[in-house]
Amino acid sequence: MTVAFQSISSDPCYNYESLDRPWRANNESGDYICDENFSWNGWYRLFYYGMDIRMSETCVSSYSCNTFISLWLNDTHPQIEDGVVTREVCGGSYLGGCCDYKSIPIRVKACPDNYYVYELVNPALGCSGYCTDVNTISQAVSTVSPDIFTRSSITLITDYDPCNNYNTLDNYWRSTLNYWSMYGIISDHDDTRVEWDGWYRLFIDGSSAQMPEWCFYYMTCGGNSSLWLGDPHPRLEDGVVTREVYGSRDDQCSRYRSDPIQVKACPGNYYVYKFTRPTLSIPVPVYCAVSFSTPSVDPCYNYINLDEPWRSTNNSYYNNYIGCDNNMDWNGWYRMFYNGENAQMPESCVNQGMCGTYSPLWLNGPHPQLEDGVVTRQVCVSSSDTCCNFTSHPIRVKACPGNYYVYEFVKPVFCGAYCTEASSQSISSASTTTETIPSKESITPPITTTVEHLQRDNVKRARKTEKKERKALAKILH
Incomplete structure (x- = not known):
């Protein structure tokens, strides 16, 4: 493989970035970090909890070093008199091969005080990661480069107020x-x-x-x-x-x-x-x-009406609609209706496949009281095995005069839909005009825009999202 290297303007032994990543060791596993997602730039010195460590010179099995394809140096490290050398980088296969994959070569240099620096680059080889060898750990000798592994201790503040000095x-x-x-x-x-x-x-x-x-x-x-x-x-x-x-x-x-x-x-x-x-x-x-900013106006009188009957807890997506709220442009606060009547999110388990979607979203906690103001509530999604198999991004909720609630909806983590169930005391949308509303000078009038979305558009968006997620997963697996 032919690679064009950049010229070196200064000695990398004294111009490097310290990389203390103990999870890169060849005795670590369990996660899948992909080095092609990082922006590598220049030379690096490797550490293990503040001690020097080297890249492995021997075969490292796949799934080690907290990555899929474990990258190791397919040659010995150089001597000081060798200067900057180029070394081949190997990656084992999922079937146990040692060098079934070859990544982009890297440059290495031996430095005084018995350490090495590496010009790491984007591997461009699926989900792969550079591995270090715990058998090469040695006590680091300080150099002129910054010491990145010294932690700041927690101390009491005695000389100034951090609220004014941050x-x-x-x-x-x-x-x-x-x-x-x-x-x-x-x-x-x-x-x-x-x-x-x-x-x-x-x-x-x-x-x-x-x-x-x-x-x-x-x-x-x-x-x-x-x-x-x-x-x-x-x-x-x-x-x-x-x-x-x-x-x-x-x-x-x-x-x-x-x-x-x-x-x-x-x-x-x-x-x-x-x-x-x-x-x-x-x-x-x-x-x-x-x-966590406080709303500039009371959301009880500044919301968007959300009246979409397909969100009902008794509507199966097999029968009608496929809702996918992570394709929606949520913006602000919403009040829920069901065919013009007051509604709210359910507070108990909703069966998988209901609310016009495969992944119904429900509120894992009681709605607030008027005196509670704006509160944060967890959002759950049911599966075939459990009621709260996954949790999505929490939302803010507020109880309002007139026995209704408003919700600050955000995009869910995955394709799912916020569920609706009719309130125990239904109030029509027109009933808000009978409430005691603060003066016009102190609030913004209610927004009564009704959110309407065509079924075919959401289906198209849901399929598009699914296609993107499959491509992302395929990138890792292959």
């Missing part, structure tokens, strides 16, 4: 609505590569945000392992508190446990976090964010 962290991809990591297709984001320094306030596209206190199936946030807060956020009077951090993966909310972080509630309804480098053993972790 860094702004506004990354749209941290949103819990970012599903690009489904089926292993991850973005190039890894918070173990960030040089964290002090306190941070979260934003999403300029809107105030916070870490989620929950997880759900396939929560990704632009990485492989999604970090969320294991305890509630503090109150103003609590001051600086320490909170546990968990990492979710697929349907396992607490698959990993990262280092605790400090959190503080601030005047003005926001939080600040003292982020630190996540635990290195967690593959590609990312701190998640979710918008």
